[in-house]
Amino acid sequence: MEQPFRLKAGGRIDRTRPLRFVFDGKGYSGYAGDTLASALIANGVHLVGRSFKYHRPRGILSAGAEEPNALVQLGLEPRLVPNARATQVDLIHGLEADPVNCWPNVRRDVLAGLGLAAPLMPAGFYYKTFLASRHLWRHVFEPLIRRAAGWGRVPEDPDPDVYTHRHLHRDVVVVGAGPAGLAAALAAARTGARVALIDEGTEPGGSLLGQTRTLDGHPADQWVAEGREELSHLPEVLVLTRTTAAGLYDDGTTVVAEERLTDHLTSHGGHGPRARLWWLTSKTVILATGAHERPIVFPENDRPGIMLASAARTYALRYGALPGKRMVLFTTNSAAYESAIDLQSRGLRVEAIVDARPDPSGPHVDMAEALGIHIHKGCAVTATDGRHHLESVEIMLLSPDLRTVQAPRKLIECDLLCVSGGWSPVAHLYRHAGGQVEWNAEVRGFTPVPGPGLPRVVGSAAGTHALSQALERALTAGAEAAREAGFGDGSASSAPRVTETDALDGMDLWRVSDQPGDGGRAIGRPGHLSFVDLQNDATAADIDQAHREGLTNVEHMKRYTLTGFGTDQGKTSQVNGAVILARAVGEGPEAARLTAQRPPYTPITFGTLAGRRVGGLLDTVRETALQDIHRDLGKNGGAVFEPVGQWLRPRFYPKAGETMDRAVARECRAARQEAGLLDASTLGKIDAQGPDVVEFLERIYATPVASLPIGKVRYGLVCKDDGMLVDDGTLARLEETHFHLTTTTGNAAWTLNWMEEWLQTEWPDLRVRLTSVTEQWAVLALSGPKAREILAPLAPGMDLSVEAFPFMTWRAGAVAGIPARVFRVSFTGELSFEINVPWRYGPALWKALLAKGAPLGLTPHGTETMHVLRAEKGFILVGQETDGSVTPRDLGLGGMLKTKRDFIGKRGMARSDLQRPDRKVLVGLRTDDPAQVLPEGSPIVEAMSSARPLPMLGHVTSSYLSPMVGRVIALALVKGGRERLGQTLQVPLEDGDLAKVTVVEPVFWDPEGKRRDG
């Protein structure tokens, strides 16, 4: 018979739309509106997985996000979804789901016997047993344990789906669309405020859906439908379903939520994005996140067929699926009686109610008695039986101190045990925002402590269990939140009249002992485990042990026992675990502390977090005005690009069939023998001006500024306060109080921010204006012995002679008819002109230079050739020769530093550690093997020895094959390097070989500097 546990009528499922699905290789049917869990229950399937550590059979515990057990593997490659909560998976036609943690299937799991070994595997077992030998751990234990544990499988292939993001600002965001959330949203929205109401479920209504209660005399579902209808007509209201608020950020103002768009429609990729990540920034956030019913910790409390009382009721009323035939309710409060009464009215037989309270009372207790349900007062369930499904429970009398149980024991046959240990308000988001929770004896749960700047909390999340009160407070909160945002006067309509449930007049029963009471006996047979955390198989005995071993802080206990870890983040175990630990210490629940709660509330797929920032959209790509030209050159042989910061720069321009080495060698030769052309537009450029600009730059730069005449250029060094070099570049004086500064490509933004920070926060009295002009000027570096010959005809108005235009000066004038600033600076050691023209004319200048220069041998070159040419001259590259721990002196640039004036880094450099003679300093290395390029970062040692660690003298910072020198050159930072000139050192290589190197001066080309004037 299909769906034998499905009720003939009732529930919010569509019986006209049957759906077929497969679980654990077997076909079943359900209805539209089902979750996977409700469909399985309708089919009488309760064994849905195996536990993580002991591989015990597990069933469906809950009907929502708190589910620790019913985790399933969904779909097929490449759309595998691991560890989905069956309680939150919308049933779709053709859904394929498998249990996790079992092989070959959930009924015959080869590791099922592990449960018998439980006494041998207490908390801390892994640490104590497997870490004794690193070798055994890596090669034997870890592979075994990983296979035995594991959870679900993640897809191997790239995610074929698309994910999107959206930012939205609201006046009021309400999280949770249960009765309180719906009421709060309605009250806020009626004022005209911008409101968002989000809920993880398929429809608003929360705990009211399918319930028997009435509001203003109408069924609850009707009140929900009317609320939805009203919200849908308000233009500034957004209602999102299947949207889980994962976290609350930015001081509680931004809700980050995942909206699942297509998973409920198809399992093989729908139209449009699969999910959307929302960033809802709100003036006020109202949390109406409800409460989770708490399980009770008693021996063998983990069998399939043991379910939270409210969940059993939800399956019957909302989904029309009965979770059993004969049930026992084990409760500490009257509210759970409602579940028993409702389930009995749907055809389930209530065998007994086991109430831990010695003297329960209240309307629902009376009602249950009137229905003839037998109530065992002051009793507890002390054991359960049944292999793959619950068959019976054993109950005993609780001793007055609740710490032990007493004979006689009584067996009750049943296939469903509903449990209710009270309710835990869901305060995850509140705690993300920095809010605290504390034990509330009235509510018997941890409730949010209100505080300034924290979200408002309404409904059962605030511990307001009575529906009428929850609605009233939520309406007020919604109206007040709107008023704070400038809408309405804060008054709300009155709450509907409701049929009330019993108050939460429960008692605390944190743990049913497995120890004998006075005159009693040990009911705990070996292997009778009382589970606190079902997902991690953490037991009450594990917590006892953690306490015995001194782990009395709840965060330590969590890490030792795993209580609260996992995909459910301890939603059903956190409070029980914390209080059991507190009691072990000798305190009550009021002294218990909950472990930190962090986003996400439930797991989010990585695709949603990434959104469209994948592939080419991963990060911003910056292009110079010449990018198209570089690409076109690529078509004629293949310009190869490399990322430099966010820029994509040509690395080299190979001709057809040319290797990188040959292309770079050709480009290097051209630049040294004729001329080379480099797109240097990516250089950071800053315009600095104002009456106090000289004073400002003197403080920023470690090198002198004031003495620089107008029309001249100087190399400049920027250090941090600690004296370490962070950037280098040039300063050109345009006018008395006007400078053009350049920075390195990668540090451009950092350096401008650095200057602005000092200007705005430390020296606001200095009248200086800084403007980024990086993209104002395209820069082409024309370098080589023929540079002057190429440029001269293009700049007829400019005297390029050494006398008229000497090294380290700049001139303004037209180049190729374009207004230009030409700087005679050189990063190659050759005669060089850096020609700056307005960005848009970069391509025109490039073409004009090549038109004139190509017949003379002018050759475009990329960054690789630039690196070789500068290394041949021993010019440093910030970030290559420096790493934030290198001073100008270490680089042999000490002579450039100002000696009298103060500047940022001056005092830092005076520290004794920076005066040490054995600091690593810049030297050149000459390899014995002229073709042996040394990998950057290679260590340098005096000689190989057995000493461990081997004393390191330094490391290689740059190494290239230099076509002009005719051998490999290298730069390195070596301890006391200047004293080691001429010494032979060794560089261990990855393959085990040793390269012999000789320490030399770090200049390999034109040491006299004769070439820079052409």
Add this chain to the structure above:
Amino acid sequence: MAKAKEMTPEGNTVEHGGFDPLAADWRDRLSQSGTATIQVDAAPCQAQLTLRGDPADPAFAKAVEAQTGLLPPPVANTLTADEHCRLLWLGPDEWMLLAPPHQGALLLSGLTVAFAALSPATNAMVIDTSETRRALDVWGPDAVQLLERGCALDLHPRAFPIGRCAQGLLAGLPVLIAHLPRRNGANHPCLRIFARTSMVRHLAWWLVDALAEFRRPGK
């Protein structure tokens, strides 16, 4: 690519075409990705001058008004405009002047001279930054929704009405967004997005990709 005889911002005539990162092929790509409810196009190139000065100095505001016809907008994140120019608030002492390309040079020299006469305490400055930013226009009923895909600013018309401007990140890159009443004389408002010239193609690519979501059925 625009052809020959263009004016540089300084007013010099050159014989070469200027490069535009949003030239023909990119403009085609942008217009073809438009939907019934969102249109995207390159904005016209304009002269962009950065103005700095002390807004508390009445002589500074007067000089700006004398040269441009516009007063610096006194309220943060707003702009003032007439039929030729727009003046956008960028910071407590920083504004961006947008002007027709042929007026850039004249305004630059006029402001330079006028500011030179001001008190050094005002520390007034004008600099040509026409090349540093390139703008895109987005308009249509769902234009805001498109930008909300990658921008954390509140662009709802209540918070960002016509006449507003703001700086922030869009698609992870820094932008200045202005809500303008008209686009190129056409009678509809638009959101003009200024991005750094080196980044504007990446932004255009991001917009084309984002628009795909709005073309799919059901959205």
